[in-house]
Amino acid sequence: MDPNLHSRLLEWWKDDPADPDRPKLDNPDVQQLITEICPGGHAADLGGVMSLNVKLDRCGVVPRVHQPFVSRQRLLAVQRVRCRLAALGLVVPVPLRWRNASVLRCGPRWAELERYITHKRTEPTLDSYYWLFGAIGILHHALAALDATVPRPLVATYAPPGSLRRWLTVTQAAVLDDWEAANIARLLHDLISRLSRQWLPASQLPQQLVHGDVRLSNVCQAPEGKTVYLDFGFLAYRPRIHDLAFMLLALGGHQAPEHFAWQTIPKLIEAYEDTANSPLTTTEKKALAPYTAAVPLYAAALDGFSNNPAGQLRGRLPFLRLSEWLLAHPEAMQG
Numbered sequence: 001m002d003p004n005l006h007s008r009l010l011e012w013w014k015d016d017p018a019d020p021d022r023p024k025l026d027n028p029d030v031q032q033l034i035t036e037i038c039p040g041g042h043a044a045d046l047g048g049v050m051s052l053n054v055k056l057d058r059c060g061v062v063p064r065v066h067q068p069f070v071s072r073q074r075l076l077a078v079q080r081v082r083c084r085l086a087a088l089g090l091v092v093p094v095p096l097r098w099r100n101a102s103v104l105r106c107g108p109r110w111a112e113l114e115r116y117i118t119h120k121r122t123e124p125t126l127d128s129y130y131w132l133f134g135a136i137g138i139l140h141h142a143l144a145a146l147d148a149t150v151p152r153p154l155v156a157t158y159a160p161p162g163s164l165r166r167w168l169t170v171t172q173a174a175v176l177d178d179w180e181a182a183n184i185a186r187l188l189h190d191l192i193s194r195l196s197r198q199w200l201p202a203s204q205l206p207q208q209l210v211h212g213d214v215r216l217s218n219v220c221q222a223p224e225g226k227t228v229y230l231d232f233g234f235l236a237y238r239p240r241i242h243d244l245a246f247m248l249l250a251l252g253g254h255q256a257p258e259h260f261a262w263q264t265i266p267k268l269i270e271a272y273e274d275t276a277n278s279p280l281t282t283t284e285k286k287a288l289a290p291y292t293a294a295v296p297l298y299a300a301a302l303d304g305f306s307n308n309p310a311g312q313l314r315g316r317l318p319f320l321r322l323s324e325w326l327l328a329h330p331e332a333m334q335g
Contacts, residue, residue: 021067021068022048022049022050022051022052022067023052023065023106023109024052025043025045025052025054027052027065027107028107029106029107029108029109030052030054030063030065030106030107032106033063033065033104033106033111034054034056034063037056037059037061037063037098037113038056038058038059038061040058041056041057041058041059042056042057042058043055043056044057046062047217048064048231050066050067050155050233050234051064051065051066051067051070051231051233052064052065055116060115060116061096061113061114061115061116062093062113062114062115062116063104063106063111063112063113064111064112064113064114065106065109065111066109066110066111066112066233067109068108068109069154070109070110070153070154070233071110071151072103072110073151074150074151074153075103075110075112076102076103077148077149077150077151078150078232078233078235079094079095079102079103079112080148081143081146081148081150081209081232081235082094082095082232083095084146084148085139085142085143085146085229088142088145090138090139090142090227090229091117091222091226091227091228091229092228092229092230092232093114093115093117093230094114094115095112095113095114096113096114096115097113098113117222117228117230118222118223119220119221119222119228119230120220120221120223121216121217121220122216122220122221124216126261126264128216129247129251129268130267130268130271131271132214132216132219132247133244133247133268133269133271133272134271134272134274134275135219135227135229135275136211136214136219136243136244136247136272136276137271137272137273137274137275137276137277138227138275138276139211139219139229140208140210140240140243140272140276140278141275141276141277141278143208143209143210143211144208144209144240144278146209148209150209150235150236150237152236152237153212153233153234153235153236155234156212156234156236156238156298157212157213157234157242157246157295157298157299158242158245158246158291158294158295158298159294159298159301160199160201160202160294161192161195161196161199161294163301164192164195164294164297164298164301165192165196167301167302167304167305168185168188168189168192168301168304170304170305171185171188171300171301171302171303171304171305171309171313172185172189172304173304174303174304174309174310175303175304175309175310175313178310180310180314181309181310181311181313181314184300184313184314184316184317184320185313187320187324188297188300188301188313188320191293191297191320191323191324191327192297192301194327195290195293195294195297195323195327198289198290198327198330199287199290199294200283200286200287200290202238202239204283204287205239205240205241205281205283205284205287206239206240206278206281206284207237207238207239207240208237208238208240209235209236209237210235210236210237210238210239210240210242210243211229211232211234211235211243212232212233212234212235212236212238212242212243212246213231213233213234213246214243214246214247214250215246215247215250216250217230218230218231239284239287239291240276240284241280241284241287241288241291242291244269244272244288245288245291245292245294245295246292246295247268248265248268248288248292248333249292249295249296249319249322251268256321257321257322257325257326257329258325262332262333265332265333265334266334269285285333285334286330288333288334289326289327289329289330289331289332289333290326290327290330292323292326292333293322293323293326293327294323295323296316296319296320296322296323297320297323299316299319300313300316300319300320303316
């Protein structure tokens with residue numbers, strides 16, 4: 001583990017825990033960059049948690065301003081992957097060069113420029129998720145063929161039990177004076193122990209480049225029906241089931257576990273396998289439940305680095321209950 005990771009995580013969370021160090025549209029450095037790229041154009045914040053994405057209507061471009069910890073080396077590597085995906089026929093935002101560079105300075109941060117791709121987000125229905133699993137199968141098939149080295153992002157959406165256990169010590173200490181949050185921290189400690197008993201290390205699973213943040217807001221549709229793949233900020237070399245686990249959590253995380261239609265999972269996986277041209281292995285199917293359970297545990301274990309550890313942890317409880325249920329019923333992920 002990086003010995004400087006704790007201090008780097010503290011730096012990441014230093015502003016609003018729900019919006020960590022994301023620059024605002026009225027930031028002077030952002031305003032200067034916008035004025036230089038598209039003077040007199042109207043700027044609209046397109047959203048995003050890890051980066052500021054600004055649509056400049058008059059010029060039809062999107063400057064993306066990244067967190068201070070995002071390196072130029074990583075941005076260039078991710079840009080190369082996106083260009084290669086575009087060359088394979090996938091609709092992805094490719095970098096534009098401005099002043100003879102594809103990575104730009106915005107104060108202390110790095111930024112990049114893309115052509116705006118018209119798209120819409122599909123409604124969160126079961127049919128939309130069947131489509132989403134198929135779309136990710138197509139993306140994974142393309143990414144698996146790429147021989148590319150991409151530096152890992154500082155943050156992700158899951159971590160193995162050992163990392164969770166180390167971060168939890170910070171969170172437990174941060175919530176000692178809050179009875180409710182301290183109880184949740186104890187539950188989290190128990191869940192990490194259960195996760196450890198079911199965990200399959202990445203070395204035992206098929207790995208490749210994965211998107212890392214698959215959701216209906218990042219995989220959209222163009223007006224003519226083509227799939228648009230957005231926001232590769234979490235792109236990394238990981239077990240491919242990480243993307244599947246993250247999608248399954250998005251599908252069922254908002255409801256009580258006993259009400260989720262677990263019987264739909266085999267069809268969702270089948271939609272993925274049909275387009276990925278590579279069925280899940282027996283080991284991957286076994287790993288799907290703990291990898292899904294790990295996503296809420298990751299967020300909760302990091303709450304001790306936030307400005308409001310107790311409040312953040314209290315808000316995690318419904319998602320931790322989902323992890324608790326999954327770890328008690330791992331067979332649910334296999335239909």
